[in-house]
Amino acid sequence: xxxxxxxxxxxxxxEVEHLRKCFxxxxxxxxxxxxxxxxxxxxxxxxxGAGKSTLIRVLTTLLPPTxxxxxxxxxxVVRDADEVRKSIGVIPQAMTSDLDxxxxxxxxxxxxxxxxxxxxxxxxxxxxLEAVDLLAWADKPxxxxxxxxxxxxxIARGLVHEPRIFFLDxxxxxxxxxxxxxxxxxxxxLKKERELTILLTTHYMDEAxxxxxxxxxxxxxxxxxxxxPLKLKASIPGNNILEVGFSRIPEGWLQTMQSLPDVLDVKAxxxxxxxxxxxxxxTTVALMEAVHRAQIAVTSLSVQSTSLDDVFMHxxxxxLRDSLQDAAPVLFPGMGQR
Amino acid sequence: xxxxxxxxxxxxxxxxxxxxxxxxSMIMPLIQLVVLGYAFGGKIHDLRVGVVNQDHGMPTVKLxxxxxxxxxxxxxxxxxxxxxLQRALKDLRDGRINxxxxxxxxxxxxxxxxxxxxxxxxxxxxxNFAVGALEGGFGDIVGAYNQGGAAPRVSSGVTxxxxxxxxxVPYIQYLLAGSIVMAIFVSAMIGGGIIYIDDKxxxxxxxxxxxxxxxxxxxxxxxxxxxxxxxxxxxxxxTVGSVIAGIPNPLDPIRLLKLMVVIVLxxxxxxxxxxxxxxxxxxPLVPRATFGVLxxxxxxxxxxxxxxxxxxPWMRAIARVDPMTYAVHAFKALLxxxxxxxxxxxxxxxxxxxTLVTTVAETALFKRSL
Numbered sequence: 001x002x003x004x005x006x007x008x009x010x011x012x013x014x015e016v017e018h019l020r021k022c023f024x025x026x027x028x029x030x031x032x033x034x035x036x037x038x039x040x041x042x043x044x045x046x047x048x049g050a051g052k053s054t055l056i057r058v059l060t061t062l063l064p065p066t067x068x069x070x071x072x073x074x075x076x077v078v079r080d081a082d083e084v085r086k087s088i089g090v091i092p093q094a095m096t097s098d099l100d101x102x103x104x105x106x107x108x109x110x111x112x113x114x115x116x117x118x119x120x121x122x123x124x125x126x127x128x129l130e131a132v133d134l135l136a137w138a139d140k141p142x143x144x145x146x147x148x149x150x151x152x153x154x155i156a157r158g159l160v161h162e163p164r165i166f167f168l169d170x171x172x173x174x175x176x177x178x179x180x181x182x183x184x185x186x187x188x189x190l191k192k193e194r195e196l197t198i199l200l201t202t203h204y205m206d207e208a209x210x211x212x213x214x215x216x217x218x219x220x221x222x223x224x225x226x227x228x229p230l231k232l233k234a235s236i237p238g239n240n241i242l243e244v245g246f247s248r249i250p251e252g253w254l255q256t257m258q259s260l261p262d263v264l265d266v267k268a269x270x271x272x273x274x275x276x277x278x279x280x281x282x283t284t285v286a287l288m289e290a291v292h293r294a295q296i297a298v299t300s301l302s303v304q305s306t307s308l309d310d311v312f313m314h315x316x317x318x319x320l321r322d323s324l325q326d327a328a329p330v331l332f333p334g335m336g337q338r
Numbered sequence: 339x340x341x342x343x344x345x346x347x348x349x350x351x352x353x354x355x356x357x358x359x360x361x362x363s364m365i366m367p368l369i370q371l372v373v374l375g376y377a378f379g380g381k382i383h384d385l386r387v388g389v390v391n392q393d394h395g396m397p398t399v400k401l402x403x404x405x406x407x408x409x410x411x412x413x414x415x416x417x418x419x420x421x422x423l424q425r426a427l428k429d430l431r432d433g434r435i436n437x438x439x440x441x442x443x444x445x446x447x448x449x450x451x452x453x454x455x456x457x458x459x460x461x462x463x464x465x466n467f468a469v470g471a472l473e474g475g476f477g478d479i480v481g482a483y484n485q486g487g488a489a490p491r492v493s494s495g496v497t498x499x500x501x502x503x504x505x506x507v508p509y510i511q512y513l514l515a516g517s518i519v520m521a522i523f524v525s526a527m528i529g530g531g532i533i534y535i536d537d538k539x540x541x542x543x544x545x546x547x548x549x550x551x552x553x554x555x556x557x558x559x560x561x562x563x564x565x566x567x568x569x570x571x572x573x574x575x576x577t578v579g580s581v582i583a584g585i586p587n588p589l590d591p592i593r594l595l596k597l598m599v600v601i602v603l604x605x606x607x608x609x610x611x612x613x614x615x616x617x618x619x620x621x622p623l624v625p626r627a628t629f630g631v632l633x634x635x636x637x638x639x640x641x642x643x644x645x646x647x648x649x650x651p652w653m654r655a656i657a658r659v660d661p662m663t664y665a666v667h668a669f670k671a672l673l674x675x676x677x678x679x680x681x682x683x684x685x686x687x688x689x690x691x692x693t694l695v696t697t698v699a700e701t702a703l704f705k706r707s708l
Binding site: 057060061062063064082085086088090092093094095096098100101105109110112113114115141 | 347546
């Protein structure tokens with residue numbers, strides 16, 4: 001896949017060319033190419049073990065690449081690692097705030113690690129804690145915070161040196177639905193106010209759909225598709241997906257399904273068929289008539305608009321939600337366990 | 339420099355919120371000081387000795403009286419008379435008594451005839467400490483008995499005159515130096531080993547590694563914050579321990595100042611050694627598992643509980659490279675003898691060079707990535 005350059009900006013915020021990161025014979029990131037424009041929210045969508053976190057660790061200088069090039073604001077992540085570190089904010093997957101310290105103390109310690117001048121760090125810390133609705137909790141120990149509050153604090157902490165590019169590794173994993181929505185809204189507000197370029201990894205389709213300008217689907221270390229959520233959905237056959245299960249499968253049933261009106265694509269797995277259709281209601285009526293004629297029973301039926309899960313299924317041959325369950329917790333030397 | 343201070347600030351704030359580290363690092367050495375100090379420090383007394391008198395002559399009466407005097411005064415042992423040697427030996431084997439003093443039937447005759455008279459001390463030699471005390475006590479009695487009446491005004495034989503430079507040093511004072519080093523070691527083990535690896539496993543270091551902090555700044559920050567905590571533990575144990583052990587004039591400001599130098603150098607040496615051992619470790623179980631081994635390997639060969647002169651050559655070799663050896667020696671010199679700083683300059687030089695070498699090694703081995 002060739003780097004995708006976005007017009008308007010001469011130099012992309014982030015460029016990745018033929019990037020590879022291998023642990024022995026296993027390549028967690030395998031010949032990855034893409035670029036991210038200034039002000040863009042770019043998502044890496046894929047199941048656990050797909051290589052998203054390894055890719056983000058290479059881009060944030062935590063792991064050296066095996067081969068290939070990655071540049072942040074034109075700085076090489078290997079040769080100019082210090083310049084890269086000054087330019088980026090990083091929120092790791094694990095919650096890493098110090099529980100014994102207060103929110104403000106956590107902010108101040110990190111501001112000092114980034115050498116933010118004294119008068120500036122106090123002002124910025126106040127502004128950021130206000131932006132993430134934690135100013136009232138500034139002097140409270142973090143151990144009393146909920147998961148959502150800690151995540152918001154970490155997002156504020158990651159911005160304390162006012163970076164231009166912000167990396168978030170699965171920012172809402174482990175949060176309840178209300179907290180997730182809160183984090184999304186806060187991220188969008190911060191992005192707008194601070195003109196941030198954001199790269200985030202997620203295995204939540206709704207998160208990628210809602211937040212990202214463009215999404216790269218990652219599977220087995222490779223980018224299998226990259227575009228805006230709308231274009232990715234439009235790239236697979238049909239506006240609707242019918243998922244239907246039958247009590248038994250008569251002979252020639254796959255051909256019967258393919259001959260239904262408006263059907264573009266049919267995939268069968270055991271007794272369940274996934275039918276891509278341009279007109280879901282029309283195909284459903286015809287499907288019921290075919291079932292009646294064949295004298296079989298429908299055990300399950302759902303009709304949905306095309307989702308990113310369908311996109312993932314289309315490009316990888318399996319569903320994202322299944323991949324999340326199947327993802328083997330395999331760790332390779334140097335990958336780091338959480 | 340600001341980044342190093344930020345790491346130190348973070349650790350000290352955590353310490354103030356939860357001073358468990360200091361308390362834990364002091365409890366074990368203090369318990370050790372008090373329990374071991376009193377367990378090994380006391381003089382042995384109240385041993386039980388069975389006396390079998392098969393002779394009943396006058397010379398046995400005199401020796402018997404001298405034994406009675408010891409039982410009444412020094413109380414090293416008390417005596418019980420037995421009529422049957424076999425029964426006394428059975429009680430000795432069963433542990434009811436610690437020794438048997440046997441006067442054979444021809445004892446008085448041999449004394450009067452000056453024909454090499456012998457009295458037997460039969461001991462339970464499974465207990466070397468009790469045996470030593472009994473042999474010492476009875477040796478003195480027999481020596482006094484042999485001198486006969488009053489000692490001559492001018493002795494014709496050679497006598498050894500013992501002059502002690504310092505007041506009597508009870509074992510608890512002898513042990514204090516080792517206990518202070520132990521407190522510093524436990525603090526270094528927790529601060530430099532357990533907390534460091536736990537923070538690593540929790541991903542806290544990942545947060546540091548994405549900042550522009552340099553490898554040397556990280557090493558210095560971790561080492562200095564760990565050393566400050568170890569110094570606090572050292573100071574507290576030095577003052578509290580000195581009072582408990584009864585060190586004369588424990589708050590002498592000049593000596594405290596010299597002790598402070600040793601505490602700081604010992605803390606730096608032990609924390610840098612700990613970070614060097616843990617620099618590539620990621621598993622939180624490792625520092626916990628190695629704690630006992632390291633403690634045994636470094637503490638006992640250091641001369642903290644027993645003089646190095648009594649060690650076999652392989653153990654002396656460990657003692658020569660063990661930083662605790664030099665720390666213990668320096669603390670003993672200051673606490674027990676209040677020597678000048680020059681007298682311990684060799685120890686201080688070793689600790690300083692050891693710190694430098696381990697810091698350079700850990701900086702070289704430290705990975706600035708995951």
